Amino acid sequence: MQxxxxxxxxxxxxMGIQRGHKARPLEWLAEKFIFLVSLSTILMxxxxxxxxxxxxxxxxxxxxxxxxxxxxxxxxxxDHHSPAELEKYLELTPAxxxxxxxxxxxxxxxxxxxxxxxxxxxxxxxxDARINTTEWRYLLLxxxxxxxxxPEYIWQPVGxxxxxxxxxxxxxxxxxxxxxxxxxxxxxxxxxxxxxxxxRPRTREIAKPAIELLSGIxxxxxxxxxxxxxxxxxxxxxxYQTRLNAFVAGMALxxxxxPIIFSIAEDALTSVPRAYTQAALALGASRWQTAWQxxxxxxxxxxxxATVLGFGRAIGETMIVLMVCSAxxxxxxxxxxxxxITTTIAAEMAEAVNGGPHxxxxxxxxxxxxxxxxxxxxxxxxxxxxxxxxLEGKR
Amino acid sequence: MAExxxxxxxxxxxxxxxxxxxxxxxxxxxxLFYGTSKALKNxxxxxxxxxxxxxxxxSGCGKSTLLRCLNRMNDLIDSVxxxxxIKIGGHDIYxxxxxxxxxxxxxxxxxxxxxxxxxxxxxxxxxGLRLHGLKxxxxxxAAVEKSLQQxxxxxxxxxRLHASALGLSGGQQQRLCIARAIAIRPEIxxxxxxxxxxxxxxxxxxxxxxxxxxxxxxxxIVTHNMxxxxxxxxxxxxxxxxxxxxYDTTAKIFTNPAKKQTxxxxxxRFG
Amino acid sequence: xxxxxxxxxxxxxxHFRAEKFDFWSFFFSGLTGLATLFILGILxxxxxxxxxxxxxxxxxxxxxxxxxxxFFDIHTTxxxxxxxxxxxxxxxxxxxVIPVGVITAIYLTExxxxxxxxxxxIRAAVNNLAGVPSIVFGLFGLGFFINFIGKNLDVLLxxxxxxxxxxxxxxxxxxxxxxxxxxxxxxxxxxxKAIPPGLxxxxxxxxxxxxxxxxxxxxxxxxxxxxxxxxxxxxxxxGEVAPILFTGVAYYMASLPTHLSxxxxxxxxxxxxxxxxxxxxxxxxxxxxxxxxxLLLLTFALNIVAIIIRSNxxxxxxxxx
Numbered sequence: 001m002q003x004x005x006x007x008x009x010x011x012x013x014x015m016g017i018q019r020g021h022k023a024r025p026l027e028w029l030a031e032k033f034i035f036l037v038s039l040s041t042i043l044m045x046x047x048x049x050x051x052x053x054x055x056x057x058x059x060x061x062x063x064x065x066x067x068x069x070x071x072x073x074x075x076x077x078x079d080h081h082s083p084a085e086l087e088k089y090l091e092l093t094p095a096x097x098x099x100x101x102x103x104x105x106x107x108x109x110x111x112x113x114x115x116x117x118x119x120x121x122x123x124x125x126x127x128d129a130r131i132n133t134t135e136w137r138y139l140l141l142x143x144x145x146x147x148x149x150x151p152e153y154i155w156q157p158v159g160x161x162x163x164x165x166x167x168x169x170x171x172x173x174x175x176x177x178x179x180x181x182x183x184x185x186x187x188x189x190x191x192x193x194x195x196x197x198x199x200r201p202r203t204r205e206i207a208k209p210a211i212e213l214l215s216g217i218x219x220x221x222x223x224x225x226x227x228x229x230x231x232x233x234x235x236x237x238x239x240y241q242t243r244l245n246a247f248v249a250g251m252a253l254x255x256x257x258x259p260i261i262f263s264i265a266e267d268a269l270t271s272v273p274r275a276y277t278q279a280a281l282a283l284g285a286s287r288w289q290t291a292w293q294x295x296x297x298x299x300x301x302x303x304x305x306a307t308v309l310g311f312g313r314a315i316g317e318t319m320i321v322l323m324v325c326s327a328x329x330x331x332x333x334x335x336x337x338x339x340x341i342t343t344t345i346a347a348e349m350a351e352a353v354n355g356g357p358h359x360x361x362x363x364x365x366x367x368x369x370x371x372x373x374x375x376x377x378x379x380x381x382x383x384x385x386x387x388x389x390x391l392e393g394k395r
Numbered sequence: 396m397a398e399x400x401x402x403x404x405x406x407x408x409x410x411x412x413x414x415x416x417x418x419x420x421x422x423x424x425x426x427l428f429y430g431t432s433k434a435l436k437n438x439x440x441x442x443x444x445x446x447x448x449x450x451x452x453x454s455g456c457g458k459s460t461l462l463r464c465l466n467r468m469n470d471l472i473d474s475v476x477x478x479x480x481i482k483i484g485g486h487d488i489y490x491x492x493x494x495x496x497x498x499x500x501x502x503x504x505x506x507x508x509x510x511x512x513x514x515x516x517x518x519x520x521x522x523g524l525r526l527h528g529l530k531x532x533x534x535x536x537a538a539v540e541k542s543l544q545q546x547x548x549x550x551x552x553x554x555r556l557h558a559s560a561l562g563l564s565g566g567q568q569q570r571l572c573i574a575r576a577i578a579i580r581p582e583i584x585x586x587x588x589x590x591x592x593x594x595x596x597x598x599x600x601x602x603x604x605x606x607x608x609x610x611x612x613x614x615x616i617v618t619h620n621m622x623x624x625x626x627x628x629x630x631x632x633x634x635x636x637x638x639x640x641x642y643d644t645t646a647k648i649f650t651n652p653a654k655k656q657t658x659x660x661x662x663x664r665f666g
Numbered sequence: 667x668x669x670x671x672x673x674x675x676x677x678x679x680x681h682f683r684a685e686k687f688d689f690w691s692f693f694f695s696g697l698t699g700l701a702t703l704f705i706l707g708i709l710x711x712x713x714x715x716x717x718x719x720x721x722x723x724x725x726x727x728x729x730x731x732x733x734x735x736x737f738f739d740i741h742t743t744x745x746x747x748x749x750x751x752x753x754x755x756x757x758x759x760x761x762x763v764i765p766v767g768v769i770t771a772i773y774l775t776e777x778x779x780x781x782x783x784x785x786x787x788i789r790a791a792v793n794n795l796a797g798v799p800s801i802v803f804g805l806f807g808l809g810f811f812i813n814f815i816g817k818n819l820d821v822l823l824x825x826x827x828x829x830x831x832x833x834x835x836x837x838x839x840x841x842x843x844x845x846x847x848x849x850x851x852x853x854x855x856x857x858x859k860a861i862p863p864g865l866x867x868x869x870x871x872x873x874x875x876x877x878x879x880x881x882x883x884x885x886x887x888x889x890x891x892x893x894x895x896x897x898x899x900x901x902x903x904x905g906e907v908a909p910i911l912f913t914g915v916a917y918y919m920a921s922l923p924t925h926l927s928x929x930x931x932x933x934x935x936x937x938x939x940x941x942x943x944x945x946x947x948x949x950x951x952x953x954x955x956x957x958x959x960x961l962l963l964l965t966f967a968l969n970i971v972a973i974i975i976r977s978n979x980x981x982x983x984x985x986x987x
Contacts, residue, residue: 034772038788055805213970214705219905228954319934500873506864510868
């Protein structure tokens with residue numbers, strides 16, 4: 001008698017434990033405990049996203065306001081406005097608002113009028129002072145600020161008028177990451193091809209762990225090396241103006257990313273079944289021809305995934321770029337300094353007022369970064385998974 | 396030689412014991428499914444106590460699968476589903492009140508590839524004893540010695556009981572696994588091709604051992620080596636593609652089998 | 667059948683020589699070999715540069731002295747409190763990360779049904795944790811541990827005085843634990859999978875429960891692998907600076923951290939601050955190099971130890987099978 005799929009699945013497989021539960025409660029408890037602890041990993045990822053986004057939420061919802069000069073509501077007109085508007089104007093929570101009586105509210109309104117009067121005359125009339133610089137328009141699009149000739153993307157969160165345009169940070173991140181990948185990918189993939197296909201087994205045993213040892217150097221140390229040694233060397237070679245620039249940072253970033261790209265690419269190349277290699281060699285192909293024409297194309301998904309994961313690692317790297325580049329310059333030249341998203345967060349969080357708009361925008365950048373690396377990791381893992389099952393299962 | 400009395404293993408009163416008349420195995424209309432594919436088809440057979448029963452048949456006929464049903468090792472595979480019953484001493488071992496841990500104390504197993512623990516020889520044998528509550532050192536020592544003697548290994552290892560078990564030869568390791576299994580005094584010992592990975596001399600040792608052991612234990616052995624089955628077993632069951640084709644005394648199966656398929660297999664016309 | 671005559675047959679062995687020199691094969695093989703050498707060269711350069719420049723300033727005195735603030739003389743300053751700070755935060759991290767990592771790995775290897783959705787989600791979560799940027803962990807530590815758990819703890823225990831709701835050793839350690847959990851899980855899983863299933867079967871056939879088998883047979887065998895995972899996690903955490911920036915590190919503390927709520931100094935952070943903000947780079951240069959050398963010894967040496975243990979295990983495993 002053939003069981004249907006459904007019937008077969010309904011029957012418990014681990015029959016012993018089912019009945020043994022009554023006899024061995026400790027065993028069952030231990031199993032449940034182990035399961036719960038494992039679930040904590042899912043919880044961790046969830047919590048990271050929730051609590052980073054939580055601090056950034058007001059920015060997403062448009063609830064932050066950095067305008068220095070906002071329309072003042074005269075105390076006399078207080079009753080013409082709804083409680084909701086007054087709460088927002090006086091920056092109170094609904095609970096606080098309810099707790100206060102009419103006179104207290106009036107005096108708060110007076111304080112507001114006085115504060116408005118304290119703003120220097122020159123400022124009160126400036127156009128910029130009225131802008132809520134945390135609105136999305138100002139975060140993403142260029143704007144012509146006072147004192148500037150034309151619309152610019154500016155990230156300058158200090159000063160009276162805080163400018164929060166995040167485009168320079170994106171450009172900086174992209175510049176440095178691309179340089180890093182341009183440097184790391186050919187080297188790492190080339191070395192992976194050599195170590196997995198062309199080298200003698202003896203060489204392989206030494207080279208593989210040695211390259212992976214590079215990942216054991218903390219990024220602070222790589223950054224330090226770049227700051228002190230690499231920057232000088234490269235300036236002598238290329239002769240550009242700024243000693244500490246995106247090019248140096250990118251190269252150092254490349255150093256740090258090489259091991260991860262190498263590791264995954266080498267793993268992918270080695271996973272290609274021996275049968276392919278042996279068939280090609282038996283037909284008279286040289287080792288290089290086999291590697292280039294047979295193995296590499298077969299391992300391409302894995303190599304691609306290695307690059308994607310390397311990219312994810314590169315955009316998330318903080319210390320190296322932090323030590324090399326300091327200024328935020330919006331320019332497409334690689335020989336200028338640049339700030340990346342990660343270094344901005346790292347450098348400016350200490351000065352940001354807890355709960356203030358600068359603080360929240362930094363968290364927002366963190367949330368965006370998390371989302372970007374999350375996506376790139378999912379893509380990389382998915383491609384590797386497909387690649388491995390193709391080699392093993394659906395061959 | 397003085398009799399070493401075996402220490403009594405504590406048996407919980409609530410658990411059903413195997414029948415005092417002696418364990419014997421009744422397999423009733425047993426079918427086993429891996430997911431939806433049927434691996435064992437309606438098998439019914441009764442195996443005697445304190446005898447050696449051999450399961451023979453070509454590869455993939457289900458003899459190992461059936462063997463592993465007897466101590467419910469198949470429970471470890473997610474997709475397995477059983478119909479029918481297996482009664483040992485009158486109690487259905489798949490019954491609702493059966494504790495599989497207790498079952499495995501009474502039905503031991505020796506595997507095809509010897510798998511001693513990476514511990515000392517002494518600890519390997521003592522593992523099962525400690526598991527079931529024996530703590531007293533002198534009792535442990537006595538039990539370990541008796542088991543090693545019964546599996547014809549004592550003389551070879553008595554001077555290095557605390558050396559690693561992995562340093563023994565293949566045949567010695569398998570005898571150690573047998574010692575480990577019999578240390579807890581199961582009533583039935585299941586052997587899944589115990590000598591298939593061993594050279595002829597070691598195989599001969601194991602076969603001698605089995606003939607000795609059958610005085611105290613009921614043995615069910617799976618083997619693809621027909622001559623081995625003919626040498627050591629009292630009863631033989633021939634399986635083919637998940638079905639029991641014939642079950643009878645070994646003498647009858649090998650000299651005058653009732654079914655043509657059996658005759659074809661034992662004379663080597665297929666296999 | 668007549669023999670095929672070819673001019674090459676006059677010289678023995680000539681039959682199988684290559685027709686012509688395959689330039690491109692040689693060129694590209696050489697290129698990839700050079701790539702490998704170049705990478706190894708980078709590794710060597712960094713190491714040699716640091717060892718060469720750091721060795722002169724490195725001494726027992728340096729390692730055991732507590733510096734006074736802004737004291738920049740290589741002969742009299744020291745990095746003792748930084749070493750203590752780094753060590754403490756890594757130790758506290760280990761207490762959290764090893765149990766969680768090992769138990770999760772045990773679940774994934776021994777208990778999890780192979781095609782269940784939950785198992786796939788857990789694995790995806792572990793992979794994702796491994797890819798989160800370290801600065802985001804810092805934000806997480808700030809947003810969750812300090813601003814949520816810490817502040818609420820203060821409300822409950824200290825009448826909203828700021829004790830736990832600010833940067834502290836425990837929060838930095840917990841943040842690092844979350845960051846390095848994937849390292850421990852992967853290493854433990856690898857060592858569990860290397861144990862042949864026959865051992866588990868033998869134990870179960872003797873009447874052991876699954877838990878007993880894991881505790882008595884599997885885990886003892888896997889211990890070296892777990893240790894490797896722990897060492898790798900420690901080495902990684904000791905070198906990370908970004909996650910501790912907002913969660914507990916300080917440039918200068920007058921005393922060593924004694925409570926979980928204290929802040930602490932750190933080797934990597936010290937290097938960072940000194941190299942980017944020091945007024946006289948020439949004066950601090952030898953101190954920097956010596957500090958980096960200490961950091962490298964801590965992390966890199968640990969890494970090598972872990973790799974040696976791991977290759978020893980792999981060799982032993984091959985003999986078991």
